[in-house]
Amino acid sequence: MITLNKIQQILDDTRRESIEEMAREAARITRQQFGRAIGLYTPLYLSNYCSSHCTYCGFHSHNKIERIKLAPEQYRMEMGHIQAQGIRNILMLTGESYKHTPLSYLKEAAHIAGEYFQGIALEVHPMQTDEYKELFAAGVDGIAVYQETYDRKRYAQAHLSGYKKDYDFRRDTPQRAAAAGMRQISMGILLGLSEHVAEDLLALYNHVREMEQSHPGVEYALSFPRLRTVKSQEFARCDIDDAAFTKILALTRVLFPRVGINLSTREDPRLRDHLLEIAITRMSAGSNTAVGGYTLLKEENQDPQFDIKDDRSVAQIAALLREKNFDPVFTDWRRIENSL
Ligand code: SF4
Numbered sequence: 001m002i003t004l005n006k007i008q009q010i011l012d013d014t015r016r017e018s019i020e021e022m023a024r025e026a027a028r029i030t031r032q033q034f035g036r037a038i039g040l041y042t043p044l045y046l047s048n049y050c051s052s053h054c055t056y057c058g059f060h061s062h063n064k065i066e067r068i069k070l071a072p073e074q075y076r077m078e079m080g081h082i083q084a085q086g087i088r089n090i091l092m093l094t095g096e097s098y099k100h101t102p103l104s105y106l107k108e109a110a111h112i113a114g115e116y117f118q119g120i121a122l123e124v125h126p127m128q129t130d131e132y133k134e135l136f137a138a139g140v141d142g143i144a145v146y147q148e149t150y151d152r153k154r155y156a157q158a159h160l161s162g163y164k165k166d167y168d169f170r171r172d173t174p175q176r177a178a179a180a181g182m183r184q185i186s187m188g189i190l191l192g193l194s195e196h197v198a199e200d201l202l203a204l205y206n207h208v209r210e211m212e213q214s215h216p217g218v219e220y221a222l223s224f225p226r227l228r229t230v231k232s233q234e235f236a237r238c239d240i241d242d243a244a245f246t247k248i249l250a251l252t253r254v255l256f257p258r259v260g261i262n263l264s265t266r267e268d269p270r271l272r273d274h275l276l277e278i279a280i281t282r283m284s285a286g287s288n289t290a291v292g293g294y295t296l297l298k299e300e301n302q303d304p305q306f307d308i309k310d311d312r313s314v315a316q317i318a319a320l321l322r323e324k325n326f327d328p329v330f331t332d333w334r335r336i337e338n339s340l
Contacts, residue, residue, distance in 0.1 A: 002205065002255060008198040010251055011244065019247050026250035027278045029257045036326045039260075039282040040317065041089035041119070042082045045291045046070050046109060050095025052162025054148075056193065056227055056235040059095040061162060068291040069100055072112060079116040081294045085286050085314035088331040089119035091144065096125035096164055103131050107138040114139040118334045121184065125163055126173040132180030141335065142184035143177040145170065146223065150203030151194040158193055158235065171207070178215035183333070185211070185218050186262060191245070192227035192236035201248065205255060221260030221282065224248060226267075242271055246278065253279040265310040272310055276326065286314035 010022070047069035050059045058065065070078065082090065090113055094101040106124060113120045121142030122135065132143070149155050152167055159165045174185050187208060189200050208220055226245060227236040240248070249261060263272055263280045265287040272283065287308055288294050312320070318328040 049100035
């Protein structure tokens with residue numbers, strides 16, 4: 001396994017030729033393992049109620065924003081809109097509020113999402129194994145849960161109150177989700193939240209290795225969102241520029257040939273198009289990060305969780321992929337009726 005010193009050395013080496021060499025190796029591995037297939041998904045924000053106070057997020061409990069939770073007839077409209085764009089994999093998100101978006105609410109949303117989509121993932125508050133089992137039975141097959149940073153001191157500074165303050169409960173979430181039978185688990189760190197980037201990467205890599213050993217049948221994916229939104233910029237401890245970001249994704253691919261790497265619309269189109277060639281296996285498309293943002297509300301009336309930099313539609317992203325000789329993949333998995 002890679003050492004902390006080696007990661008630091010790689011991050012410190014800013015020579016163009018070393019970045020290009022690692023990118024070439026990552027690209028070779030990505031093509032060998034994943035061909036030219038790129039999975040597409042779209043996020044759907046169900047609610048922005050949150051009882052946690054994370055300093056870097058616009059949804060935090062102390063922020064005086066209009067709180068919205070979609071009712072079934074409202075998220076049906078959103079789902080219908082997303083489905084009409086051709087999307088078959090949905091990532092449903094909420095703020096972390098057990099009170100406003102309890103298990104029963106999420107189960108109902110999952111049941112209804114099953115009418116529109118093949119793959120249903122959740123990025124919501126961490127739960128217990130039995131609760132994940134219920135979600136799985138309701139149709140959820142993937143869980144996204146990011147530790148944000150593995151640096152305990154920085155974690156405590158950035159997560160001031162609420163459930164997310166509990167570092168260990170969050171860190172153990174992938175274990176509980178896997179034990180419940182989830183098929184796909186996304187993990188990651190919020191780059192820039194801690195200045196100890198090499199330590200964070202090593203801790204994430206070790207966490208993924210631990211998961212691969214304890215639950216080898218799960219499909220793992222990694223995400224590396226960058227803390228760059230205007231309102232939370234002051235909370236970033238270091239700037240991860242595009243070259244460093246590229247290197248981190250390339251290094252991850254070299255170390256984890258079979259792990260999926262996601263890229264969200266936080267990144268600008270030029271960089272997203274470039275990273276497709278190197279390490280990415282899944283990307284979001286046609287995203288809106290406002291609750292009800294697709295069909296119900298004007299986004300400018302709301303504080304979205306983060307700013308989107310790539311606002312291309314699903315059709316535009318799919319066309320671009322085909323132009324670059326990639327296959328946009330809308331359905332890569334389907335649950336059969338008696339598999340519950
Ligand atoms: S990051 Fe998640 S838990 Fe933290 S304030 Fe935002 S929505 Fe709430």
